[in-house]
Amino acid sequence: MSDYLGRIITKTPTPPSPTSASGVWSLDEALQYQKAGKWPPGYAISRSVRLRSSASAYFNRTLTTPTSSQKYTWSGWIKRGKLDSSGLQGIFCPYSSGTVYGYLAWYQDGIRIFDRLSGGTNFLLQTTAVYRDASAWYHIVYAVDTTQATAANRVRLYVNGVEVTAFSTSTYPTQNNSTTTNSAIAHYIGYDISNTGYFDGYQTEINFIDGQALTPDYFGYADTATGVWQPIPYTGTYGTNGFYLNFSDNSAATAAAIGKDYSGNGNNWTPTNISVTAGATYDSMVDSPSMYGADTGVGGEVRGNYATWNAVAKASSQPTFSNGNLDLAAAAAAWSGAVGTIGVTSGKWYWEVVNGNADTFVGICGDNLVLATADPQTLTGTILYYGADGRKRVDGTLSAYGASYTTETIGVALDIDGGTVTFYKSNSSQGSISLSSSTLNGRTIFPFIAKYASTANINFGQRPFSYTAPSGYKALNTQNLPVPTINNGANYMAATLYTGNGATQSLVNTVNNISFQPDFVWIKDRSAGYQHSLQDVVRGTGASKKLYSSLSEAENGANSVYGYLSSFDTSGFSVSIGASGAQQVNASGTTYVGWQWKGGGTAVSNTSGTITSSVSASTTAGFSVVTYTGSGSSATVGHGLGVAPSMIIIKNRGSAQDWRVYHTSVGVNAYLALNTPAASASDSGWTATSSTTFTVGGSGAQYNASTNTYVAYCFAPIAGYSAFGTYTGNGSTDGPFVYLGFRPRFVMWKNASAVEAWLIEDTARSTYNEVALELYPSSSSAEAAGSSRSPTQQFDYLSNGFKVRGAQTQTNGSGNTIIYAAFAENPFKYARAR
């Protein structure tokens, strides 16, 4: 149905929750949404406009005398294209002269808000956070009310519904000042004249409210199931200069069509260098923060967050990305490589590439590709189709395949279910290539290209395809991605911050109304440097059940007197004071973080192995707590996960032995020790894994001494929720990008090649990028900030993974093997940009 503004309202877009069938709302969900005043919950944003900075694209309109010269709100959804660490990209910018102007802009990859009166700066804010996630959508609200008594309340900024309060620069307007923004001068969308700063990327659902300073809940809400910020229609008044642009009319590149104002004011915006002519410059996209629609293979139909080239995936020679990261240019000096932002493990997918010359390898790559080390066309982990002579290149080896190509449209049809990839030249199949002939088989697969001295533009379906995709093949967007088992990581893993009170305290792990009863709690103080404290539901609560990741100490040892976990609660846990204080869990005034995982509750007996174990397992979350008694000779132990674990952390409970860590990337017969910074080492008696058991092959006291008791924390990867993998460091602040398939909440690292401490960084402590607040499982050290160290050790947590932004050996030693364990906030299918 439609409302009076011509906007489409439908329940179709919102994904089904695990408790409802596709497209059908459960009564419980419906009542929840109605109670929150958000029914129906799905709101369809049908199109976005791409602004190509290379074409100097923008919209402009000269405003009139405003309803208020002191109050306004700008709200919009933005997906970034070209990243620019030094330049300025104007988003919404008034300009009258070189002394009277302003902007809302990306600047040095942060958000910068500036308003200048003829006499000088009116206000200026620069976020400490950087926003370098071009793989998903941001919602930004910027509201001004200069009449506010408190200076910091006069200009407010919100990203994805959360107010930004950390600014590296903050100058607020004098109370009751008028503003240049929203005055009767020219305004621009996507262009700041003062810096010649063109925006690159996508914008949609822009609401400008003249006369009111509004909060983000006028424009969006946090979904009750996923916790992800979603758009809703703005239903208030707009004021004289207010406007609402949704770019839904792509019949013409005119103010009356693509620049049409749907607020009812008729404040249309004039487009410049915006194209709605079919082809590579077509700027009316179905790339949208909403997800809905069915795919018939023609492209330009399904709404969702679409794949683009990944601007942060580091290559040995980096191409230049532009035009919403759908175009790239490779220099003549070296072969450049680029991968897509969406990886897939199942299904049938189609996209098209048009190249500028024959020095091109169009293809796919697996997550085993190490892009940064050499010419991308030569690398293991790729299947490519060569323009110059039509040969294919599988894992670097060339052989005969199809016809040569230059500027023809190359279609890529990837059938993971059938195990093939087929390349099409101008809609003519060049034959299928088996994935099993390559190292890509069974891996996460991405779009890939290697180029030399030319350009390429790609279409993942955000605009119509040149040729209809083969039957059953879909465009690469989040709507078409499979529905993950876990749509909100907050149901299974939490990082809860609290300040100790020196007595007994109950902590709640609720995030956006989601909470759970944990079965494994790992507590670490942030401010004082006390030992880590680990307790689980199988071993139980109380001072005698503590273990310490930073020590080899057994249960009930010398550290048991410094406070303990006293109960696992319905929505968190409780901590109590010990015989000598509560330093490790609840000292007065000390700050803590409690990492929590959900297992299977009360333990059950597991007889899958030769040793009977007690297991609390969640097969949904891929996590189990296992206790067993060692046999002193080769044995197997049941873990209850149904699939082989990728990481197992074992501790001898009764003896001071090092922790043992198995990680799939280090492999069997090799181990790491959680309580030491040692590099990986070999032990032939150490573990192998299967879907039912792990093997403790010898009599090592760390894992299988006769009559000794042990606890094992076992983790298996769950798509969209957890991942256990490895990457190769490059020693650069432009470090590797690691695709997780989700937006991470918690990541733990270890350099397996070097003597370096374990590291944990989470989003409860580092609430924005760069993520840099460090804690070390193998050390009692208090929290350190990566920026205070050298070389710095920082990360961007992104909608689809993380990007290493520090050069430190600990997580980015050149050529070193770095392992990680990561847990999600949300799967990439639903995640917003960070």
Add this chain to the structure above:
Amino acid sequence: MFYCAKENKYIVEQTPFTIDGTGYPADWLNHASVQDKETLGLVEVTYEGTREDDRFYWVTENRNGAVISYTNSPKDLDALKKQWLASTNQAAYSLLVQSDWMVVKAMETSTTVPADWSTYRAAVRSAAQTAVTAINAAADVPALQAAIQVTWPNDPNYVAQ
């Protein structure tokens, strides 16, 4: 990973699959019992031999039903040397570039680079040169794999945890 003999198909964890025309969700393997898997004809894959580092070897998986083994053939040594020499030099550059400003400042102001940083920069060059020598001298791929294990020095600001 599991193998389904009757359809000669490999089933990967967290991936939906179809057997006998029936679709199974991505998390079916996680929740199914051993008996459920056996009923469906699924056998857990076991691996024989070592899968070498595919940065250095052409690794071929030999799939024989529920047993997978590997054939590891060394890649062209000269090409690998060229690649890792470039990588080593790039690594050294990335470490040195972070303190290049000190050298520039020292030259412009006629002062000296702090001694600890000079020592560190020399150590980076030395480590790189040692690695380059070892890479050039590598007689085979295993020797090359050992040669690229460079222990870079920590800079003077480094704080061990």
